[in-house]
Amino acid sequence: MTGSGENPRGGKGRLRGRIKMPQRLALTTRRQPSGSSVSAGTAQAAGSGAPPAVRRRWSALLPLAVAVLAVMATLAGILFLNIKISDGQYRLVEMRAQERALAQESEALTQDLEFYQAPQNVAMAATNEGMVSTTSEGLIDLDAQEVSGNPQPAPAAEDAEILVAQPVQRGSAAADRAASLARERRDALPESESQAQDQLQAANEAELGVNLHGGSLPAPQQRQPADATPSPSPTAAPTGTPADADAAGAGADAAVEQDGPDPAAGGADSATAQQGNGGGQ
Amino acid sequence: MSSSSEHPDATDDPQLGMQRPASRREFIGLAIGLFALVLLALRLVWVQGFDLSGRAASAENARLRQERLPALRGEIVDRTGAVMARSIQRYDIAVDQTLVQDIIMRNPDGTTRTVSVLETIQNLADILHISDDDVRDALDGDANFQYLFRSATPEQWNAVRELQLGYVTAEPVSQRSYPNGQLGGSVVGFMGGDGDALAGIELSQNDVLSGEDGSRTFEISADGVRIPVAPQDEVSAVDGGSVQLTIDRDVQYYAQEAVAARVKELDAEWGTAVVLRVSDGQVLALADSTMVDPNEPGRTENEGDYSPRAVAAAVEPGSTEKTLTASAAIEEGKAEPLSEVPVPAELTIDGQTFTDSFNHGAEDRTFAGIVADSMNTGTVEVGSRLSPEQRHTWLKNFGIGDLTGIEIPGETMGLLADWTAWDTRQQYTVLFGQGLSQSPLRTATIYQTVANDGVLVEPRVVLSTTDATGNTTQAPTPEPRRVISSETAAQVLEIMETVVTVGGAPDAAVEGYRVGGKSGTAEAPGDQGGYDGYTTSFVGMAPMEDPQYVVAVTLQRPKGDVRTIGASGVFSRIMGDVLKHYGVSPSTTEPVALDKFFGKDADRNDENRD
Numbered sequence: 014m015t016g017s018g019e020n021p022r023g024g025k026g027r028l029r030g031r032i033k034m035p036q037r038l039a040l041t042t043r044r045q046p047s048g049s050s051v052s053a054g055t056a057q058a059a060g061s062g063a064p065p066a067v068r069r070r071w072s073a074l075l076p077l078a079v080a081v082l083a084v085m086a087t088l089a090g091i092l093f094l095n096i097k098i099s100d101g102q103y104r105l106v107e108m109r110a111q112e113r114a115l116a117q118e119s120e121a122l123t124q125d126l127e128f129y130q131a132p133q134n135v136a137m138a139a140t141n142e143g144m145v146s147t148t149s150e151g152l153i154d155l156d157a158q159e160v161s162g163n164p165q166p167a168p169a170a171e172d173a174e175i176l177v178a179q180p181v182q183r184g185s186a187a188a189d190r191a192a193s194l195a196r197e198r199r200d201a202l203p204e205s206e207s208q209a210q211d212q213l214q215a216a217n218e219a220e221l222g223v224n225l226h227g228g229s230l231p232a233p234q235q236r237q238p239a240d241a242t243p244s245p246s247p248t249a250a251p252t253g254t255p256a257d258a259d260a261a262g263a264g265a266d267a268a269v270e271q272d273g274p275d276p277a278a279g280g281a282d283s284a285t286a287q288q289g290n291g292g293g294q
Numbered sequence: 295m296s297s298s299s300e301h302p303d304a305t306d307d308p309q310l311g312m313q314r315p316a317s318r319r320e321f322i323g324l325a326i327g328l329f330a331l332v333l334l335a336l337r338l339v340w341v342q343g344f345d346l347s348g349r350a351a352s353a354e355n356a357r358l359r360q361e362r363l364p365a366l367r368g369e370i371v372d373r374t375g376a377v378m379a380r381s382i383q384r385y386d387i388a389v390d391q392t393l394v395q396d397i398i399m400r401n402p403d404g405t406t407r408t409v410s411v412l413e414t415i416q417n418l419a420d421i422l423h424i425s426d427d428d429v430r431d432a433l434d435g436d437a438n439f440q441y442l443f444r445s446a447t448p449e450q451w452n453a454v455r456e457l458q459l460g461y462v463t464a465e466p467v468s469q470r471s472y473p474n475g476q477l478g479g480s481v482v483g484f485m486g487g488d489g490d491a492l493a494g495i496e497l498s499q500n501d502v503l504s505g506e507d508g509s510r511t512f513e514i515s516a517d518g519v520r521i522p523v524a525p526q527d528e529v530s531a532v533d534g535g536s537v538q539l540t541i542d543r544d545v546q547y548y549a550q551e552a553v554a555a556r557v558k559e560l561d562a563e564w565g566t567a568v569v570l571r572v573s574d575g576q577v578l579a580l581a582d583s584t585m586v587d588p589n590e591p592g593r594t595e596n597e598g599d600y601s602p603r604a605v606a607a608a609v610e611p612g613s614t615e616k617t618l619t620a621s622a623a624i625e626e627g628k629a630e631p632l633s634e635v636p637v638p639a640e641l642t643i644d645g646q647t648f649t650d651s652f653n654h655g656a657e658d659r660t661f662a663g664i665v666a667d668s669m670n671t672g673t674v675e676v677g678s679r680l681s682p683e684q685r686h687t688w689l690k691n692f693g694i695g696d697l698t699g700i701e702i703p704g705e706t707m708g709l710l711a712d713w714t715a716w717d718t719r720q721q722y723t724v725l726f727g728q729g730l731s732q733s734p735l736r737t738a739t740i741y742q743t744v745a746n747d748g749v750l751v752e753p754r755v756v757l758s759t760t761d762a763t764g765n766t767t768q769a770p771t772p773e774p775r776r777v778i779s780s781e782t783a784a785q786v787l788e789i790m791e792t793v794v795t796v797g798g799a800p801d802a803a804v805e806g807y808r809v810g811g812k813s814g815t816a817e818a819p820g821d822q823g824g825y826d827g828y829t830t831s832f833v834g835m836a837p838m839e840d841p842q843y844v845v846a847v848t849l850q851r852p853k854g855d856v857r858t859i860g861a862s863g864v865f866s867r868i869m870g871d872v873l874k875h876y877g878v879s880p881s882t883t884e885p886v887a888l889d890k891f892f893g894k895d896a897d898r899n900d901e902n903r904d
Contacts, residue, residue: 098523102520116383117383117448120382120383120448121447121448121449124382124471124473127377127473127474128473130376130473131473131474131475131477132474132477132543132544132546132547133474133475133476133477133547133551136547136551149805150874152806152879152880154879161880162806162880175551176550176551176554176555176558176583177476177477177547177550177551177554178475178476178587179475180472180473180474180475180476180477180587180589181475181587181589181590181593182471182473182475182589183445183447183589184382184384184447184448184449
């Protein structure tokens, strides 16, 4: 049905109405455009023999049908809304749970991340990788276009032990791993207290004879007597990588082997420190 | 449509008209019906409107649930934004002991399995990492509510939930997590088990951090699902703000590691290091050899670990106080760095005899030479040119005996008796830092004053606070206060540098930088009165051409010979790390080394010069 086809017909109908067409005919022609009532209209037009009775019965049923339809539509609408709302409610609960799970996961990961970022843990990780702090540095001065200083590679394995304890972080997998590693390492230290005491004394004696002349860093070669004791060096375990620590724990051989390169690095400072630690265990 | 709906009305009219002549019987029936309706309506009003038996209210109460919406506690971050304290989600797991019984678990395939209580106990113990006995004790009894485990991680609670135990419930709680643990632990502070702030910034900034709890009221249906259309009230929580500290986590680490190493080496009781920024008194580090791990404060062995010792411990400062004496004497015009002071082998004044830590004959010293080699005799000689009242006034000027006002609870103001109460000896010993006590932080502020052109800025550890909506408020900065003139400060700085270049503390030198400072060794008062052991310290600043940082190191009761237990090496290590960390350019100017001698001893001036 196109609008253009409708208009002339509607206009004709109205025109006929004005020249006293019977009301029913006018009604019929007016109804023609609306599709649903076409059959009704034609039926009424066809049954012109007893039209009022048929029409009355039909129009008596119509409000009832409309009411029933309306009630049903309303019920269906309410049902639909209800389903929607409770569905939304369940979905909300589900999403909340999902949100919580994700938040918890993110929290656990943040905890791990921040554990790794704690300076003492960074230092520990660096030590495990065999990194040492720099002892001298150069300077590139951009303003003066100058390079100054005479940086030297730092001697291996100094500052082996990190004294700031690792944070206790329950619920962080990273912290749990680090704690078990620390336990392993501690267990790898020598158990004998008297042995540790001997070395401590030797280290102290060596230190008294040394003049550092204001230098803040121990001069390695002067510290050699401290570590030249025949007993296994306890510094071997903490200075090594975790694998080394295991080896030292497994047998004293590994520790003795490390005795060679160690004096260059250990120094009385760290020897004292670590023996103190060993004695404390 | 409208026309068709009019017709039925028209046709119904006659029918209605036919019903109107109602019989008497029908009328009575109708009246009874109406009466019943009225009764029902009255009853309805009675029940719903007046609700005398409270049924509607109790029904509503049964549906109503009120929930506390806990405010999230704010974070504490360091000056770089690294998190020092944050809140994380944990669960307090509780049991209803009256319901403990064997559990019938339904498998997905429809079969069932009975899990005995014993098995459940073992499962719970495994998940929660506690002993079977603890679990059994928590389950055994007839209480409706008993905590089984507090602060369980979400993982643990999920695992417990999978056991499908009807009698186990969990309440989500917020717990504090301190990612850096011991590092700066007592500065950050910690919380008690019931969520009360107990120490440090957590306590002092509790108002900013805690926020305000909200609440939510809603109705639930019988099956526990929220009724979506029912009215609900919600007052949202206002989350706590975050606090940014002036502490730099990395500097804190350098300081803490260095001081811990030295304390271990000397088997000292404790050690502490303060790093201050000269220009504004901001505290970059408050490091103790051991600090509490706020994650588990209960593990701490030493009570002193609970608050930063630099703030809470009062110690006799010893010779580091000579800097204050020198500042006062120079400011009052009683001396200059190169004033000539003949120093006897031992000095007797008012019947009190003073000696030095090293043996010497009568020497012709400059004032700089006296301070450089930390001579008590010469210091008393020069200091006694000030009246006792002046000495007291100058100590007060530098804030001795007063709080710095740093935002950390438990600060000590030390002990400074009024000068009228000083005994004959004390009036002289205060000149070299004995007979009075102060916090290491207070000692550091003396050097901050000298380094800052004579202007004291009280130290602060809170940089700013940020509320939940993101508005940042800078913490109020204390009013800078001029204590000594700029000229005096410059002269004292030269003396400080002489201490390191040709004086008694060559260990304090930092390669590449001009450094100044002063060492101190004081006898530490023992618990049973008298003195017992030493307190050694070194406080200094760098770079001397424009001092930017002050580092103060204090060691309590180090063991060993008094000449080998100093703190200057630790100072050097920390100061070196600080200067490099902040990218301070190495000094290009020549270091100052004032003459220490005059007259007959003048030829000894080149002794320690390279």
